[in-house]
Amino acid sequence: MPGLFMWLSVFLGLLIRNRNRAVITTIIASCVWSLSLFAVPLLAHVFDLRIGDEAPIMLLTFATPWMLLLFNELGNLDETYGGPWLPIIVFTMTHLGLWALLRWLCLHYADRFLRRGAAG
Numbered sequence: 001m002p003g004l005f006m007w008l009s010v011f012l013g014l015l016i017r018n019r020n021r022a023v024i025t026t027i028i029a030s031c032v033w034s035l036s037l038f039a040v041p042l043l044a045h046v047f048d049l050r051i052g053d054e055a056p057i058m059l060l061t062f063a064t065p066w067m068l069l070l071f072n073e074l075g076n077l078d079e080t081y082g083g084p085w086l087p088i089i090v091f092t093m094t095h096l097g098l099w100a101l102l103r104w105l106c107l108h109y110a111d112r113f114l115r116r117g118a119a120g
Contacts, residue, residue, distance in 0.1 A: 004095050005030055007102035014106060014113035034065055065095075 009026040016022040111117070 004099045004102070007099060007106060009103050010106050014110060039086070 008030065009022075012026045012029065013019075013022045024064055106113075
């Protein structure tokens with residue numbers, strides 16, 4: 001997880017020219033991403049969507065870094081989705097995929113983001 005946030009900050013630092021604005025944007029982006037998928041069960045409750053605890057849409061909540069820790073502390077992983085492995089796999093694959101994508105974007109397009117010519 002720290003590697004993912006590191007590549008997110010590098011990516012935003014490459015995109016945004018002002019250093020202070022890049023730092024603030026990185027902090028806001030990481031907070032929004034960490035807390036945004038908590039809204040899935042909340043919106044389901046508010047709009048009375050009758051989504052069960054084991055609905056596939058609820059697996060999205062495990063993409064956030066804090067939900068897996070919350071379920072682990074509450075002890076609900078053994079009761080949800082037939083065991084702890086499916087949420088852990090979703091969490092791991094989401095983070096590895098985002099890490100690889102951000103790393104590739106940063107390394108592949110660094111010259112373009114920094115407004116340099118092609119390396120030769």
